Amino acid sequence: MKERRRVTIRDVADAAGVSVATVSRVMSGSHTVNSDMAERVRWAMQELEYRPNGAAQGLASGMHRSVGVVLPDLSNPYFNDIIKATYVGASREQYRMLVTEWREPGEELGVSLDVLSRVDGLLLLSARMDIDGLRDLAARKVPTVLVNRVELGVDLPMVAVDNFSAMLELCQHLASLGHRRVVYLAGSPSAWQNRERWRAVQQARILGLDPVMVAADGTIEAGFEATDEALSHDPTALIAFNDLAALGAIARLRELGLRTPADISVTGFDDVSLARFADPPLTTIVSPKAALGELAWAMFEASLRGERIEQPPLLRAAFVHRASTGPARTSRSRV
Amino acid sequence: MKERRRVTIRDVADAAGVSVATVSRVMSGSHTVNSDMAERVRWAMQELEYRPNGAAQGLASGMHRSVGVVLPDLSNPYFNDIIKATYVGASREQYRMLVTEWREPGEELGVSLDVLSRVDGLLLLSARMDIDGLRDLAARKVPTVLVNRVELGVDLPMVAVDNFSAMLELCQHLASLGHRRVVYLAGSPSAWQNRERWRAVQQARILGLDPVMVAADGTIEAGFEATDEALSHDPTALIAFNDLAALGAIARLRELGLRTPADISVTGFDDVSLARFADPPLTTIVSPKAALGELAWAMFEASLRGERIEQPPLLRAAFVHRASTGPARTSRSRV
DNA sequence: CACTAGCGAGAAAACGCTTCCTGGACCCTG
DNA sequence: CAGGGTCCAGGAAGCGTTTTCTCGCTAGTG
Numbered sequence: 001m002k003e004r005r006r007v008t009i010r011d012v013a014d015a016a017g018v019s020v021a022t023v024s025r026v027m028s029g030s031h032t033v034n035s036d037m038a039e040r041v042r043w044a045m046q047e048l049e050y051r052p053n054g055a056a057q058g059l060a061s062g063m064h065r066s067v068g069v070v071l072p073d074l075s076n077p078y079f080n081d082i083i084k085a086t087y088v089g090a091s092r093e094q095y096r097m098l099v100t101e102w103r104e105p106g107e108e109l110g111v112s113l114d115v116l117s118r119v120d121g122l123l124l125l126s127a128r129m130d131i132d133g134l135r136d137l138a139a140r141k142v143p144t145v146l147v148n149r150v151e152l153g154v155d156l157p158m159v160a161v162d163n164f165s166a167m168l169e170l171c172q173h174l175a176s177l178g179h180r181r182v183v184y185l186a187g188s189p190s191a192w193q194n195r196e197r198w199r200a201v202q203q204a205r206i207l208g209l210d211p212v213m214v215a216a217d218g219t220i221e222a223g224f225e226a227t228d229e230a231l232s233h234d235p236t237a238l239i240a241f242n243d244l245a246a247l248g249a250i251a252r253l254r255e256l257g258l259r260t261p262a263d264i265s266v267t268g269f270d271d272v273s274l275a276r277f278a279d280p281p282l283t284t285i286v287s288p289k290a291a292l293g294e295l296a297w298a299m300f301e302a303s304l305r306g307e308r309i310e311q312p313p314l315l316r317a318a319f320v321h322r323a324s325t326g327p328a329r330t331s332r333s334r335v
Numbered sequence: 336m337k338e339r340r341r342v343t344i345r346d347v348a349d350a351a352g353v354s355v356a357t358v359s360r361v362m363s364g365s366h367t368v369n370s371d372m373a374e375r376v377r378w379a380m381q382e383l384e385y386r387p388n389g390a391a392q393g394l395a396s397g398m399h400r401s402v403g404v405v406l407p408d409l410s411n412p413y414f415n416d417i418i419k420a421t422y423v424g425a426s427r428e429q430y431r432m433l434v435t436e437w438r439e440p441g442e443e444l445g446v447s448l449d450v451l452s453r454v455d456g457l458l459l460l461s462a463r464m465d466i467d468g469l470r471d472l473a474a475r476k477v478p479t480v481l482v483n484r485v486e487l488g489v490d491l492p493m494v495a496v497d498n499f500s501a502m503l504e505l506c507q508h509l510a511s512l513g514h515r516r517v518v519y520l521a522g523s524p525s526a527w528q529n530r531e532r533w534r535a536v537q538q539a540r541i542l543g544l545d546p547v548m549v550a551a552d553g554t555i556e557a558g559f560e561a562t563d564e565a566l567s568h569d570p571t572a573l574i575a576f577n578d579l580a581a582l583g584a585i586a587r588l589r590e591l592g593l594r595t596p597a598d599i600s601v602t603g604f605d606d607v608s609l610a611r612f613a614d615p616p617l618t619t620i621v622s623p624k625a626a627l628g629e630l631a632w633a634m635f636e637a638s639l640r641g642e643r644i645e646q647p648p649l650l651r652a653a654f655v656h657r658a659s660t661g662p663a664r665t666s667r668s669r670v
Numbered sequence: 671c672a673c674t675a676g677c678g679a680g681a682a683a684a685c686g687c688t689t690c691c692t693g694g695a696c697c698c699t700g
Numbered sequence: 701c702a703g704g705g706t707c708c709a710g711g712a713a714g715c716g717t718t719t720t721c722t723c724g725c726t727a728g729t730g
Contacts, residue, residue: 018710058687059391101419367678
């Protein structure tokens with residue numbers, strides 16, 4: 001039943017005929033250790049298949065070699081792409097990743113704090129917690145980087161995409177196709193990205209757009225369900241918060257016998273990997289997800305080292321015209 | 336610079352006027368503690384905003400309240416859906432999730448072992464390591480469950496989908512549409528799921544299919560790239576290892592001016608969330624991803640408790656006919 | 671009423687590391 | 701040649717918990 005006792009640093013030390021302190025030094029790559037002693041130690045580690053106990057290391061040194069990733073929705077492929085990029089950086093530095101999802105808004109700070117005693121810092125993806133929560137975190141002086149959220153007056157490194165400009169560009173495209181009456185299928189009201197995107201859509205009045213906001217969320221289901229209300233405003237185009245919502249909307253439109261983009265145009269945001277395979281392929285914004293993830297890691301690493309890094313500029317996202325948008329229908333034939 | 340010292344169990348004990356042992360007992364919900372004492376302790380914890388140190392708990396108790404999830408590819412949305420379901424179980428039990436991706440085959444055992452000192456057990460998703468690796472893990476008597484891999488002769492709980500039957504059903508569908516010459520766009524040869532699926536495809540000779548295997552992988556790019564070689568066998572249908580590969584193949588076909596399914600049918604597997612929005616919507620197998628994730632957690636939890644759980648049967652996956660398959664083209668018009 | 675269970679709480683010993691401190695050996699300098 | 705540095709390795713003190721052990725009470729029994 002009881003497996004062979006775990007081999008500890010003690011065992012290695014004994015086998016190599018040195019002290020545990022020396023073994024520890026060898027592991028940390030300290031240079032103040034005689035080279036053939038180090039060799040013996042390494043040999044013993046091999047021989048005994050020694051694996052340092054992470055919890056003990058963490059307790060003793062205060063460093064856990066892992067980063068906590070906190071996000072709103074594990075099943076959203078958008079986050080995957082970011083995490084993926086972050087992960088390559090992390091694993092390069094032998095860092096592990098503790099992933100935590102919060103479901104209820106309000107849980108977010110709690111789960112973040114919760115995980116703090118097991119990680120060296122936090123990556124907050126699309127954080128929606130209120131500014132006091134962010135300040136709380138910032139005050140703890142724990143390396144924390146905000147991804148896809150910028151909040152002036154919070155002393156935390158942030159990396160984000162220029163949602164505003166990108167969305168404006170998208171609106172420009174719509175305007176040039178003759179669209180006027182458009183509905184914005186909103187994301188979560190507490191999401192910074194949502195606020196930015198909506199701000200841009202409103203700004204686009206200047207381009208001739210006449211936008212209305214309809215509450216939804218960044219999921220397929222929410223996009224699907226919000227579509228009926230959106231149609232009540234008789235729009236020629238739907239500007240969805242993200243690709244998922246756009247896909248949901250298109251599905252509902254199809255159910256209703258409306259063609260995209262002949263009857264109504266739909267746009268997405270993010271360019272999740274499957275967006276270009278959709279029917280129709282989504283006109284959307286290509287978020288630099290990999291760059292975002294890499295930069296997030298770089299910032300994290302820097303603040304781990306205590307370097308005072310300057311805030312990088314917002315990342316640019318490219319507009320891509322695919323087949324889900326077309327010229328605005330002119331006749332007001334529908335309810 | 337130095338923030339206020341972390342509050343420890345010691346501080347709580349002092350504030351409540353009890354011993355640390357008592358505080359610990361209160362936390363663990365031990366019944367052998369006087370109720371107003373417990374109340375004082377709880378009050379003190381609140382007051383001081385005490386958060387137990389995870390590393391210390393892990394070291395002292397040997398329990399880490401986290402589960403290690405090991406998978407081949409973080410960016411594959413298929414895994415997300417599984418993880419998502421697993422996560423709800425885990426978080427219900429206050430378990431955290433340490434996610435690890437291995438890139439090079441051969442890394443897999445290493446990263447698994449690596450993470451073992453920080454978690455109470457492992458969830459191996461689509462494990463591709465060799466059987467000796469699995470045996471090694473099994474011998475350690477650490478709770479470990481294999482997801483999407485079944486390996487007789489390895490003493491580990493496993494949860495998986497009945498790939499064989501599902502694929503056979505899919506082949507039946509193809510056969511009934513008059514397909515004969517088909518190409519199987521393979522997944523990784525070391526993946527159990529790939530072996531099962533291919534086994535089924537071969538079995539489908541009995542239904543009149545004449546399958547050829549072409550090496551690919553379960554990614555969009557691999558599906559895309561393998562398509563040209565697949566076409567050299569002049570098939571009327573492509574059976575892709577999974578949805579991603581199918582999408583890649585369809586994209587390449589379109590580039591070549593071939594329509595799906597008019598010129599050639601394509602099938603997927605898994606039914607990732609976006610598969611039904613694809614152009615054309617994918618005929619595929621609906622893997623019960625949520626059920627898989629939940630069951631995986633349930634098995635994990637059971638083996639955590641040391642319960643000797645019996646192996647559950649394979650989960651059934653449903654075939655779904657969408658628009659990417661149609662009657663086999665009869666003329667052999669193409670190269 | 672004396673004696674023994676039984677129970678609840680504190681003291682203290684782990685848990686497996688890191689790191690500070692100490693001391694011996696060696697080398698250099700005056 | 702004596703004294704003072706330097707360098708390297710070991711001893712030991714934590715790190716913040718859990719858990720075993722112990723001990724003083726209370727209550728129950730004959």
